[in-house]
Amino acid sequence: MKVETTGEGLRAVDAAKNSLTVRTDSWTAGGTAPSLHSGIAALGLTETWVPDVVLNGRTTRLEFPPVYAPVRNVDTGEVSDLGSGTGPKTLKSGAYVLHVDSKVDAYVRFDGVATVSKPQYERLVVEFPEETALSIGFSTGIQDDTEVVTVPRTPAGVATALSAFPAGHRTATADRSFDTMRGQPPRVAFGDEVSIPQSVSERVEGAGTRMVVPDDVEYLFPLAPLAHYVGASVAVEPDATPRIETPSGTHRLPELPEFQDETGSLLERTFYLDCLVRTAGPYGSELAVASLLEDLGIDADELYAASLAERLDAYLSVPFEDVADEFPEWHLSMSIDPRYDHVPTLSYLLANVPHIRIAESTALGETEWLDNSLDDFYRGSAGEAASVELVQPEFGPGRTHGWLADGVPIDAFKTLPEAYENRSRYLDADGEPTSVVAILNDGDMREEHAEVADYYRQRAEELDLDISLREHLSVDELATVFESRNDLVHYIGHCEREGLRCSDGYLSISSLSESNAQTFFLNACGSYHEGIELIQKGSVAGGVTFNEVLDSQAATVGTMFARLMVNGYCMERALDKSRRRIMTGKDYAVVGDGTHVLTQSEDYVGTDVEVTQRDDGRFDVSAFLGAPWMCGGFFRPYLQDSDETHLLGSTVEFCVEREELVEFLSYADNPILYDGDLQWSDAVHEALSEGR
Secondary structure, three states: OOEEEEEEEEEEEEEOOOEEEEEEEOEEOOOOOOOHHHHHHHHOOOOOOOOOEEEEEEEEEEEEEEOOOOEEEEEOEEEEOOOOOOEEEEEEEEEEEEEEOOOOEEEEEEEEEEEEEEEHHHEEEEEEEEEEEEEEEEEEOOOOOOOOEEEEEHHHHHHHHHHHHHOOOOOOOOHHOHHHHOOOOOOOEEEOOOOOOOHHHHHHHOOOOOEEEEHHHHHHHHHHHHHHHHHHEEEEOOOOOOOOEEEEEEEEOOOOOOOHHHHHHHHHHHHHHHHHHHOOOOOOOOEEEEEHHHOOOHHHHHHHOOOOOHHHHHHOOOHHHHOHHOOOOEEEEEOOOOEEEEEEHHHHHHHHHHEEEEOOOOEEHHHHHOOOOOOHHHHHOOOOOOOOOOOEEEEOOOOOEEOOOOEOOOOOOOHHHHHHHHHHHOOOOOOOOOOEEEEEEOHHHHHHHHHHHOOOOEEEEEEEEEEEEEOOHHHHHHHHHHHHHHHHEEEOEEEEEEEEEOOOEEEEEOOOOOOOEEEEEEEEEHHHHHHHHHOOOOOOEEEEEOOEEEEHHHHHHHHHHHHHOOOOOOOHHHHHHHOOOOOOOEEEEEEEOOOOOOHHHHHHOEEEEEEEEEEOOEEEEEEEEEOOEOOEEEOOOOOOOOOEEOOOOEEEEEOOOHHHHHHHHHHHHOOEOOOEEEEEEEHHHHHHHHOO
């Protein structure tokens, strides 16, 4: 974590280049200030938050992004926040800790009187009547120093590794349902003997829950997310009846294939009930679904700090199926070929609590793919794009799907173990700008190149983007771009069997020594194979095409993708929303880790908004906030009048007057589905302001 003083105030940047800017008036660094560490300790938050950097200083004003920011009284524990209002809210004289919940977290410790407000929801403002001494700490969830457990390449060895994975959790309370409380599990290596670091063993002892499955690695993959989340030890036995053993009894599980449905259902049960129970803890909020506690007969105060096994027992005894539909659709489902080479990848996946299913697919029928009757008009028609044999995955429940198996899926991102292993390559440049290279190697697509560049420039200063615009690169020049350290390479041009077209030939990615492009978008015909090569050679994620694509439709996808990427959308979500704007959208896909986020949104997670005009002149507005790269958090929509919060992945609906909607759109920066078309909020604001 690097914290620097800027002309605006302070800017904290983590190893993944997530940043938080704190604007201040006349910031004076140093001096004595109330202790942040003692304030955190007094509030009982030391288990769940450890700062990477703490600074002392004096100021009269602090400004943050308009995120959730509760203020806690250090002496009483009382929690105050703005709720849905813009304030100001006055804090009487006392000792306080303010928590700014962002991708880079901040905690501020101060004494005295203060006012907190969110003018027009644009910033969170904390003001003091006079210059005040304070300490401010920053932290991030980015990890690159996890321990390694070594196990034999056997089902028993994999079970031992799964038993060590819960060491990544930062708490045993129901707060582990927050994504910030779930660190990466230990990494896995295969060897002749079991070797587990003592620090790992100490953190997983005495969980109280044991899971037993047959001596077959196929059972261990679907079991992994549930065992990890509830902190269970895992064992294999020949011909065992799958089961969960807790201090109060045994819960039998079905055999495959129903086994993966049951473990997924139990994961949702334990996770979502933890979300309800944590409302009794220090990070609790007024969840809209909290009333379900009474319906289920659950005592949150009693269970919040209960042991993992005690909570699991309690959750297994209530009729969760009666209320399951009240919770969001699960955020991510990963289909995985259950082989040993994929076991180490579990370490990178499980903190995000995905469903994991055994990969199954069927051949894609001719009628399931669009007839390419317009071949003469497609980009790259002068050459021939490399063919791709597609399959139709058999998905389980989940809003977003990933595929870690042989074959090329539709409607899922195709990932590889290297995508997750490569991420650490890009965690050594905190404080450096995020480098974006937009390449035009097709003169007919100059308009797309210009629009893409404009969108990247719009957030260049805010996100510290270093933007480079290149045209008509040679083979050697394009190779240098990919081999040089860049965070996003956006290629606009042609791709044929020989590779990406350049001014003097074709670049085959297989010829590169390595790729140092963290992410990429190859907006060219049939670029799938080149994208896979980039992942294998060092990249994390990228957008590709399966087939020929029309120039005009490629431009539509490319420009929307650029804007979404710099507004905090992950790769899969950005490309999915972009490709929905064209009729041949299934020709676009993500390779690598589709949940990867390059830049951040001030809203933490990008919001999807749909607007429909009613016959009476009012507007129905639905707001969805969620992402496949995280779950368990909560949000409070700007249009909401109450202080209720909603779990990420929920859709909240409103009916508003035109004036209120216009005001909302004036500070929104989101894609809006309006009149059946996906537009950006500024365009919808202009249309509604003009009475259209």
